Amino acid sequence: MKHLWNRRLRVLQRVDEAAAIAAPRVELSADKQAVVEGCGGVLCCGETLVRLSCGPLVLELAGSALCLNHLSDSRVCVSGSLTALRFVSA
Amino acid sequence: MLDFFLWRLLRGYAEFRASGGFAARFLNLCDAMRLHVWDLQFEGGDVCGRVSCRDYRRLRLAAGKAGMRLRCTGKRGLPFFLRRSRARWGLAVGAAVCAGLAVFLSGFLWSVETGDVGAVNEQALRAAAAQIGLYPGAKKPSMNGEDLAVALRRQMDGALSWAAVNVRGCRAVLEAREAAALQTLPDPAFGAPCDLVADFDGLLLQLEVHSGEKKNAVGNGVKTGDLLISGTRLDREGKPHYYEARGVVTALHEDARTMETPSALQLERVVAVRRVPVLHLWHLSLPLGVFPRGGTCTACTRTESAVLHGVTLPFSLEWRTRCYWAACEAEAAPLAFDSFVLALNERYRATRVLSGEVSAATADGVLTLTQRSRVIDFMGVKRPVAARKGAASD
Numbered sequence: 001m002k003h004l005w006n007r008r009l010r011v012l013q014r015v016d017e018a019a020a021i022a023a024p025r026v027e028l029s030a031d032k033q034a035v036v037e038g039c040g041g042v043l044c045c046g047e048t049l050v051r052l053s054c055g056p057l058v059l060e061l062a063g064s065a066l067c068l069n070h071l072s073d074s075r076v077c078v079s080g081s082l083t084a085l086r087f088v089s090a
Numbered sequence: 091m092l093d094f095f096l097w098r099l100l101r102g103y104a105e106f107r108a109s110g111g112f113a114a115r116f117l118n119l120c121d122a123m124r125l126h127v128w129d130l131q132f133e134g135g136d137v138c139g140r141v142s143c144r145d146y147r148r149l150r151l152a153a154g155k156a157g158m159r160l161r162c163t164g165k166r167g168l169p170f171f172l173r174r175s176r177a178r179w180g181l182a183v184g185a186a187v188c189a190g191l192a193v194f195l196s197g198f199l200w201s202v203e204t205g206d207v208g209a210v211n212e213q214a215l216r217a218a219a220a221q222i223g224l225y226p227g228a229k230k231p232s233m234n235g236e237d238l239a240v241a242l243r244r245q246m247d248g249a250l251s252w253a254a255v256n257v258r259g260c261r262a263v264l265e266a267r268e269a270a271a272l273q274t275l276p277d278p279a280f281g282a283p284c285d286l287v288a289d290f291d292g293l294l295l296q297l298e299v300h301s302g303e304k305k306n307a308v309g310n311g312v313k314t315g316d317l318l319i320s321g322t323r324l325d326r327e328g329k330p331h332y333y334e335a336r337g338v339v340t341a342l343h344e345d346a347r348t349m350e351t352p353s354a355l356q357l358e359r360v361v362a363v364r365r366v367p368v369l370h371l372w373h374l375s376l377p378l379g380v381f382p383r384g385g386t387c388t389a390c391t392r393t394e395s396a397v398l399h400g401v402t403l404p405f406s407l408e409w410r411t412r413c414y415w416a417a418c419e420a421e422a423a424p425l426a427f428d429s430f431v432l433a434l435n436e437r438y439r440a441t442r443v444l445s446g447e448v449s450a451a452t453a454d455g456v457l458t459l460t461q462r463s464r465v466i467d468f469m470g471v472k473r474p475v476a477a478r479k480g481a482a483s484d
Contacts, residue, residue, distance in 0.1 A: 042117040047132045068130035068139075071121055 024054035060086040102143045102167030109136040111157030119152040200260040201400040218245040283332030286319040288312040289471040292343030302335030341469040353457040355422045358415040368408040387412045442466040
């Protein structure tokens with residue numbers, strides 16, 4: 001019984017860790033810069049809206065004069081005048 | 091951040107504009123192909139950004155896959171600058187000569203400054219430093235700071251208790267402390283023979299004799315000139331011996347002070363302040379403005395010299411300021427009262443004031459301030475014994 005319980009607990013822990021790795025992490029510097037980690041790719045980009053794929057979620061960054069300062073493995077740095085940050089279910 | 095910027099400048103980068111096609115796919119391809127792109131901006135459907143020289147070819151491939159047309163809008167950085175400047179060999183020679191000069195001149199002392207030197211004569215210190223090879227234009231000393239400090243102290247011939255020579259870049263900073271002078275103790279001999287006499291009228295409250303003979307008693311009223319402590323003492327044979335009379339005497343007395351001043355004061359007040367900058371270039375002075383004529387004024391100047399690494403450059407900006415005054419009349423009472431109170435405070439610094447009052451009266455344009463107070467004050471003034479002897483013989 002105890003053995004079964006431990007196995008279930010381990011499975012649950014693995015699920016949590018996987019979710020934590022896939023979850024996006026957003027760091028804001030006032031309304032001037034946002035650094036997004038755990039980003040899967042760029043879905044849409046423009047002067048006023050940048051949509052990023054973050055696993056099951058889509059992160060929308062709205063603002064004006066948006067600029068992608070950095071783009072590399074799962075990390076995107078967006079600068080400009082940010083007005084809204086929204087998660088949308090894909 | 092600055093490191094990144096410098097590194098990119100050294101490596102060289104291209105500015106591009108990608109138009110048409112799918113911008114998002116283009117960016118994802120860049121990410122997938124691990125292309126180093128940055129500062130991506132979106133202008134009406136076009137993507138503008140920067141990419142390192144090495145990645146530009148592969149960027150064209152990514153743009154082709156995303157259906158975008160790629161154009162190079164600029165080339166920045168050292169490799170492009172060098173390629174452009176290939177024909178201008180004088181520039182490179184100039185840079186090399188400049189670098190060589192900088193390296194050569196950095197082996198010399200450009201200035202010798204004095205830091206915290208206390209009461210040491212700066213001129214003498216500089217002269218001594220020059221003797222051990224620390225002067226502007228000299229080669230940088232091979233000795234370390236400690237040896238230089240010892241040499242400096244030896245050169246000053248024991249006038250310094252401590253010295254330090256700090257060579258910072260092309261500057262030498264001298265710091266020193268003078269040797270402590272031998273303290274001379276006061277002469278233990280007694281002073282000239284004298285009596286202690288009253289210097290004002292009052293009632294004696296304390297009479298403490300340190301040297302001499304008591305000639306009055308506590309509770310006595312004394313007048314100016316009355317003997318308090320005598321400096322003459324007779325021995326058994328009646329022969330006089332003269333000493334310096336010393337003691338502490340306090341007395342209660344009525345003190346009165348008056349001050350007279352004109353009731354109206356003629357003052358001057360500032361009506362205008364003008365500043366004119368003067369540019370000094372070597373021996374040439376260029377005033378960059380003019381002062382208005384007329385009126386009484388006082389002038390002052392302030393010079394801002396350009397200093398580079400402690401070396402004063404031969405151009406400076408001098409600010410000439412003139413304050414223009416005009417006569418005006420003001421009531422004297424507040425000012426006079428303030429100065430009177432200040433004078434009283436100074437007078438009664440070591441005095442115990444029991445009671446007092448200040449009155450003011452104006453007559454014929456003269457303000458008279460009068461202060462009457464009841465105070466306990468130190469009494470006694472020294473009168474040479476010779477004067478008393480002379481008076482007695484008269």
